[in-house]
Amino acid sequence: MDRKAEKILNRIVQNGYRRTNARQAIVTALVNSAGHITADDLADNVREKEPHIGRMTVYRTLELLCELGVVRPIFQGTGAAHYILMDNGGHHHLICNRCHNVMEFEECSAAMVMEKVAKQFNFHISSHLLELHGLCEECNEISSHQ
Amino acid sequence: MDRKAEKILNRIVQNGYRRTNARQAIVTALVNSAGHITADDLADNVREKEPHIGRMTVYRTLELLCELGVVRPIFQGTGAAHYILMDNGGHHHLICNRCHNVMEFEECSAAMVMEKVAKQFNFHISSHLLELHGLCEECNEISSHQ
DNA sequence: GGTATACTTGATACAAAATATCAGTAAAGG
């Protein structure tokens, strides 16, 4: 069992919810998905190993994980919601408005900013999401050629 | 006509799309909605004044505005996507995992961070979204009392 | 101002995604 998955399952138990086989399988699949996946794709992954697990349970588990702050649904391009793992602190995305490509980046100096805000509002931050929207290098060139 | 709406409509024209009555009405309603609204609610608002405008057109206009980077769909609690206006540079949200309250804050020192990233990736940033997830003051107290 | 053209619109039908329900099942605590 993955350590990351274990951590999330503990969080579930600590909040008074039960540790079930379905939840174990779903959380494990979620962690293995690298943290970017739709509910339906996650359901498919889970059912490869445990075919008896229903779609509904996957949706419900994701809802629970949202409530616990483990996961956050976002739109990525078009179609269904993508769930991203927030348990590791944060996500940093560069999102191109034209090609909808998502690039991830690391950036820790943002931490300073957050600390400041947290103090001001007396808010207990558990994770964050920073999205920078615009045009990636390639799409920007196309634009300027028109 | 609102200046903000005017600016968005200009952006539409500058990108080779037409300035139509439907788009004017939709953009105006969007700006008046304070920038947090679902597609269907927006359609309702638009149709109060212009009942002939179809739901489909609202969806299509929002799609166009996404492409232009004017708007960004996010999940807020449950149900349909909420569209937030990105035209004024950025959004800064504090989102409580427990009560799902969304507080907005201003924070400009984040600009430095973004500049750095933009250079590194040669990415042309037009707007940004920074979400800090955790527990608000009130919910944090409830937690520690348990 | 009139006309041609291509873009835009809106009614309808359709597909996809998410939710409600409820009988059956399994986890936790004794």
Next chain:
DNA sequence: CCTTTACTGATATTTTGTATCAAGTATACC
């Protein structure tokens, strides 16, 4: 092992979003 209560999963249903296509309208050109 037994009881209680939360959880599950098949199904049906609602909600949300998309495809289609004839009719309409904005723009460019004359």
